[in-house]
């Protein structure tokens with residue numbers, strides 16, 4: 001079998017989730033061929049590093065008009081690569097980019113897309129996946145009856161293997177012709193987050209606050225803990241709707257789905273829509289003053305108490321333990 | 323501006339979903355269905371654009387007869403009229419996009435607004451696939467939208483920042499939380515909705531390319547351990563994190 005993987009990069013950096021997708025393809029495909037496709041500008045010399053994760057062959061598609069992501073430019077490029085390679089499956093990471101690109105690719109090729117999957121396998125040559133549905137309340141096993149099977153892989157659901165620097169692969173440049181007119185929707189500007197911010201969906205540690213934090217300025221105690229742990233800050237919808245945190249930090253059904261090693265929920269009750277975004281965390285700590293808060297039912301460790309007192313003490317204790 | 327808003331009738335997130343007897347679907351009898359919350363953002367945006375620029379807001383859904391309830395909800399919020407494509411398919415986004423594209427082939431819209439994702443199977447695909455079927459550009463999961471003269475500028479978040487994307491119209495744009503605060507239907511709106519038109523549109527659904535094999539409950543978490551109360555419990559917690567969970 002042959003699996004083609006779209007290796008997402010921004011500004012020359014491969015996304016962690018893209019590396020995970022390549023590793024997922026490698027494991028799915030056993031002895032088969034894994035082809036990584038890199039799209040952008042000035043990225044060819046970085047593309048070779050994907051071999052270490054299991055890519056047997058790397059196609060690099062470069063163009064001035066592909067410097068920034070566009071649905072039209074990237075779909076056309078990826079479609080050309082798929083048509084030339086004829087893979088049995090195409091994998092993309094289920095990131096903002098992958099979730100935009102995959103459906104468009106599927107529509108062009110007239111094949112369905114298995115979105116945001118957490119497991120992959122072959123059944124009689126068809127791609128089969130498990131995907132969380134109904135905000136994670138159920139797991140659906142679904143099969144694509146068309147070729148190629150296209151899937152987007154949920155970040156952190158597939159483990160990235162250790163890179164094997166001994167492996168190499170050829171990087172072939174693949175030409176596509178594009179003109180300004182082909183890009184109907186264009187990125188005009190990118191507003192980057194502050195330098196050094198840890199992306200929630202990629203974070204290994206998350207310190208998250210809810211309505212129980214009571215005010216925007218009280219999040220400084222969470223930020224202090226986050227600093228010690230090298231964690232990202234998350235928030236419940238109540239904290240976002242109160243204007244204390246930005247929407248990009250919201251965890252849950254209408255926010256982000258995260259799966260860190262450690263999730264610390266402070267002043268969060270544990271509403272079903274919040275749980276939808278964080279129950280895949282490896283270890284969950286809840287700090288809440290109400291012993292009956294539902295968050296305690298799913299938390300591995302709970303402390304009943306005032307977050308404004310417990311969190312600073314925890315920060316000091318972790319600092320001392322390090 | 324002539325605006326189409328695509329809406330779906332989905333289970334309320336508050337209700338527990340149970341697996342049906344066939345093991346592949348959900349039991350629908352005890353489930354409360356609502357207008358998909360993301361579609362409320364789409365509709366709110368459409369109503370705001372109409373208020374600013376004039377025009378008409380049309381709703382469309384492809385779904386079973388009961389889906390008319392969500393069309394009524396949208397009409398009560400302020401949409402002018404609605405179209406209903408009666409169809410059973412609800413899983414395959416590509417088949418749904420095909421069906422919606424067929425359903426509006428005799429109409430023309432300056433803007434098509436959708437929700438980012440339907441809170442049933444969380445596909446987040448129909449708007450993008452619909453755009454492709456219609457040969458239109460799309461901007462997905464937007465948190466801010468400005469309509470210009472035959473153009474739209476939208477902000478969409480990615481991991482690490484926000485992209486400002488510009489497109490010509492018509493286009494398909496899908497709404498994320500943060501775009502606006504949806505209004506509640508007024509009593510007058512609810513009364514008026516009863517008189518508004520819901521047009522039935524027939525269309526043969528495309529065959530699904532997906533096959534659902536199984537539904538299962540996720541493994542439940544064995545949580546529930548209270549380490550203690552207040553700051554006194556902190557040393558024990560740190561010890562457990564080091565020695566038992568081994569995460570720090």
Ligand SMILES: Cc1cc2nc3c(=O)[nH]c(=O)nc-3n(C[C@H](O)[C@H](O)[C@H](O)COP(=O)(O)OP(=O)(O)OC[C@H]3O[C@@H](n4cnc5c(N)ncnc54)[C@H](O)[C@@H]3O)c2cc1C
Nearest residue numbers: 210211212236237238252253254255267269274289290307
């Ligand atoms: C369609 C839909 C989508 C939604 N999507 C999301 C989503 O994506 N994410 C999300 O989070 N929510 C979402 N919600 C909202 C969700 O239902 C809850 O309203 C929300 O999660 C509550 O946030 P909270 O836990 O911060 O606040 P609350 O439920 O008010 O809980 C506050 C908690 O803080 C505790 N507390 C108070 N003071 C202290 C203190 N000093 N120290 C410690 N603890 C304290 C209280 O005991 C309480 O448990 C959604 C709702 C709907 C209807």
Ligand SMILES: Nc1ncnc2c1ncn2[C@@H]1O[C@H](COP(=O)(O)O)[C@@H](O)[C@H]1O
Nearest residue numbers: 328329384436437439440445446447448
């Ligand atoms: N059956 C449908 N009828 C009308 N619109 C739909 C339908 N399914 C999905 N949509 C639209 O597409 C968005 C994303 O849905 P989905 O791709 O199913 O997650 C929804 O928020 C709706 O705006």
